Amino acid sequence: MRAYNFCAGPAALPTAVLEKAQQELLDWQGKGLSIMEMSHRSKDYVAVAEKAEADLRELMNIPENYQVLFLQGGASLQFSAIPMNLLGKNSKADYIHTGIWSEKALKEAQRYGDINVIEAGTSIDGKLAIKNQSEWNLSQDAAYVHYAENETIGGIQFADIPDVNVPLVSDLSSSILSAPLDVSKFGLIYAGAQKNIGPAGLTIVIVRDDLLDQSRSDIPSILKYSAQAKNGSMVNTPATYAWYLSGLVFEWLLEQGGVDAIHQVNLEKAKLLYGYIDSSDFYNNPIAVPNRSIMNVPFTLADEALEKLFLQEAEENHLLNLAGHRSVGGMRASIYNAVPLEGVQALVNFMDTFVQKHG
Structure with missing residues (x-):
């Protein structure tokens, strides 16, 4: 009997997905080997990767002028990658602080630029809440505004998408694919896979094309979004099994409607x-x-x-x-x-x- 798993991450995976992965573990589609043993540049694996991206684009209605990257390092690596990619031409950014994960993100960003921290947490009748946007002290010249849409630890979530005049960047690790989302309102979305996408070891980054040329000159190539986009998220060997399993989750979601x-x-x-x-x-x-x-x-x-x-x-x-x-x-x-x-x-x-x- 499988138990009910309420872990915050690595989290529950659909039973149907695990069963399919189990069936294919030793012999993927009659090829005589596991997909874990397959070259990431083989025709068969590239087809798996491309289908996963196509299914995610369908699930989220991702516009054509956005790149979808399948990266490594967890969302935590993106805390550094984001400012290194987006603060090359303008070193200022706004970070909305609502909990532990948004705090971790802003502390990393402070290594790379001038970060305006917006304390958005408040209390209503003894309950934790998020201040109305009219109370935020947003900058006029920020390169982007960052927020954690859902704070996994605190259990606090934004009721609405912030309305800003600069690219909006959001950590969607614990809420991606849980509700409809207008991707076009964002400059960049990122999410660790191990909550609502798949197993740990993979991170999804969805970034608008016009933001690919904003990086600092000293950024490592493996963290550079333009390089990853140009190379199909394969600047180095990707997390192939996690990518495959995430693709199975996308298929499962489509089957659910x-x-x-x-x-x-x-x-x-x-x-x-x-x-x-x-x-x-x-x-x-x-x-x-x-x-x-x-x-x-x-x-x-x-x-x-x-x-x-x-x-x-x-x-x-x-x-x-x-x-x-x-x-x-x-x-x-x-x-x-x-x-x-x-x-x-x-x-x-x-x-x-x-x-x-x-x-």
Whole structure:
């Protein structure tokens, strides 16, 4: 029996994807070898890579004037790659600070340019929230504005896409493909794969063509978007198996009806879990309703001393990885695309039973 996995990342993958990968593990499509053993420049592998890109473009309606790059190093490497690629002609950028991941990004960017930090976090009736854009002190001459659309650790998400007059850059690691998105509103989108795309080891970068000539002269070639775009994301050997598995996830998403369809499921999952938390005196979510993440749901127990028991009994009920991030504690359920509605129903049933026993 497969358990329900609520890990924030590396996260759950669709069972159908894992089963197909298992079937093809030793002999990919009758070729007599695993795709892990195949040259990344072979005709067969290039076809796999190109199909993955085409499927992602279809899922996200990515315009033709954007490059889609399949890179390595995780989203964290992009914290450095982005300023090195975009601050070559203008060394100023705005970074919106809403949590741990946006803070990590801005600290790396400060190594390369003049960074204006916009403290956008606030509190509404004791709940964490994001300030209205009218309260932000945006620069007039920034090369770009960066924000983390969904803070995986804090469970706080932007209700709307910021409206800015310069290229908008967003970390979408924990929300990509979870809801429809107008890619044309962004200059650059990036996302670590290990939450909603595929296994760890791959990072997606979607960058508008006009931003490919903005890099610093001292940027390493492996980090340079224009070089990666010119070489089909193969300046060096890419993460071939992660790329292949991500392609299987894209196929699975298309079979589910695409992003619009999976978004409706995600809304139903979030409504069920938040609804139960809000109806309980035992559980609490610390985020203001407009900024609640539909992917990462943190919650606390009325009695902190019961946390270890909660996690122990959850695991006994095949509900895994519910501990909150070590920096904030509490609990967190990450309900990404691959977590089925039945998994959230099982979690809510367990939470209710736990209250009856120990509340």
